[in-house]
Amino acid sequence: MSKVDLIIIGAGPGGYRAAEYAAKQGLKVVIFEGSEVGGTCLNVGCIPTKTYVHSATFAEARERMATVVSQLRQGVEGILSHPNITLVREKGVFTDAHTVGDYTADNIIIATGSETKWLPIKGVDKRLRVGEQSSGIPRVVDSTGLLNLETQPKRLAIIGAGVIGMEFASVFNRFGTEVTVIEYLKECLPALDSDIAKRLRKYLERPRVGDGTSGMKGGITFKMKTAVEDIADIDADVVLMATGRKPRVQADFANAGIEFDERKGVTVDDHFKTTVNGIFAIGDVNGKQMLAHAAEMQAIHVVNQIIGKPDNIRFDIMPAAIFTQPEAACVGPTEDQLKAEGIAYECRKSFWRANGKALAMGETEGMLKLFVSPADGAILGCHAYGAHSADIVQEVSVLMCKHTTIAELADMVHIHPTLSEILKSAVE
Missing domain, CATH: 3.30.390.30 (FAD/NAD-linked reductase, C-terminal dimerisation domain)
Structure with missing residues (x-):
């Protein structure tokens, strides 16, 4: 068993930022990642989505996405090659409150991120996978599945008018896909001022005339105050489930004795300390502020606590953006x-x-x-x-x-x- 100063579980924005900052402060760090470094944001979230936003066509977007993600992933790999950092390419699993895998430390940071929150709608459990033939039944995907589609859908239905739903609606409408957004609430983007949100929605509804290459014709169709009861009732080629994300908690967290909830995530105080001394939870997994930049600043705040360095980070002032057009x-x-x-x-x-x-x-x-x-x-x-x-x-x-x-x-x-x-x- 090897003793280090800090163990981090997850190499997303919060995890790799914590590792980088801690290493520069002289701490010996081990970071576990069972998937690609960079987490959801880099690989199947913020970065790929923004690549789509700034591409003219679906084909161009897919090509640029692969290039951009690869380049940024290499950048994270470079960060994690710091001599004070050991990257373990496997899922980090607690044995007890101070042991993860073959390493032990007095301080541990959980940064496992989040995952798609699937609503229990009839037909969702029979969703088809990428590459399967639909046979007239809509293919149901989450944001990752939509990014992995190899062909542009002619008709896309999006369940949920939050950030993910609105960004993809704007992008695919611009690509020329016929887009319908279905939302249970009376207005889109509930975190945004209702006046601003309404004006943005009304703008996106306007018919658009294409330039001969983009294929844009109609605006986005919004069905507000509408609940989906059966996927089979939706007239579309592809259905995007964009009803939010939930913290990615692991059963082995119980081995450490920390308090957590399947829906709300790991319980933390205002300084991201869990119910067990020396264990912290940052980013989406604590359910507080599910934003990549929030995770990064939480990482810095936690490392500062570990090394005894004060800071004045204002977590009550948290800007956010929605990259529609x-x-x-x-x-x-x-x-x-x-x-x-x-x-x-x-x-x-x-x-x-x-x-x-x-x-x-x-x-x-x-x-x-x-x-x-x-x-x-x-x-x-x-x-x-x-x-x-x-x-x-x-x-x-x-x-x-x-x-x-x-x-x-x-x-x-x-x-x-x-x-x-x-x-x-x-x-x-």
């Missing part, structure tokens, strides 16, 4: 949440159509809502859709972390012409 992004509460919680606020709006750079780019669709405190001008949150809205919201996130007021923002010079002037316009 146009994209959307948010940080902080929605207007509905502010109202429900009785928080006093003012709403400042600005529009892409009034921005010189947006006009020059031909990207005039978009709106930004900035929520501020009427008492002291503190920025409470920002929700937007439009070209590069994620970049604008990222700026707001930084300002919020530094307690910047709108009066101070108004005094900050913004380059002209840029889309960032949309934010400046909201405070003037």
Whole structure:
């Protein structure tokens, strides 16, 4: 049995970031990964999806996806080749609270990520695998299965209008696939301000005229406040199950004595400590903030605790983006949440159509809502859709972390012409 400083289970964004940071701090690290390094995000999630977003055709997307994923995976392999890191290419399994495989450590980080949450809809258990003939029955896939399709579907039905569903709906509609989105709630993207979400949905519904190569014709069809009872009732070639993800927990976690739930994930406190001293859980597996960048920052925070280094990471300020076309992004509460919680606020709006750079780019669709405190001008949150809205919201996130007021923002010079002037316009 070999003793090391830190054991990490899972080499996704949280796991490999923890390994890299810990190794640079001089810790001896062992990281277990039973699949490809990079986790869901790199191999079958964020990166492949964004490759599709920035490709003109389905065929081009598949070709570029393989190239981009391979290049980034090699980058992670390089990170994990650090002399202080040992990569064990097998699933990490607890023997007891301080032992995983052939290694023991006082500190262990669980970073096993998440997996598709399949709804118990009639017909889902009989879903066909990639390569099988459908015989008239829709092929049901999750996001990984959709990315692995070798031919572009003519008709795609998506169950769920969350981030995964909306991104794929936008991409495949642009490729020329007839797309229908079925959502149980009254509006798409529940984490996004309802006004912004509605405007984005209405835009995506608009008919589009193709350029002779992309094949775009109609907009996306949305069926809101609709429940699917039987897959056989869906008129499509392929059905994408996009109803969210659930923490990937392992039965052997019980060997360590930690508390976990099949739906909610591993129980942790605000510093990602589990119920067992020395064991932490970061990223999707703890169910707190299921975002790759959240996992990376949780990794840094946990390693800092292990080495006794303080930090001021604000996990209450967590920006997020949805890479539809146009994209959307948010940080902080929605207007509905502010109202429900009785928080006093003012709403400042600005529009892409009034921005010189947006006009020059031909990207005039978009709106930004900035929520501020009427008492002291503190920025409470920002929700937007439009070209590069994620970049604008990222700026707001930084300002919020530094307690910047709108009066101070108004005094900050913004380059002209840029889309960032949309934010400046909201405070003037």
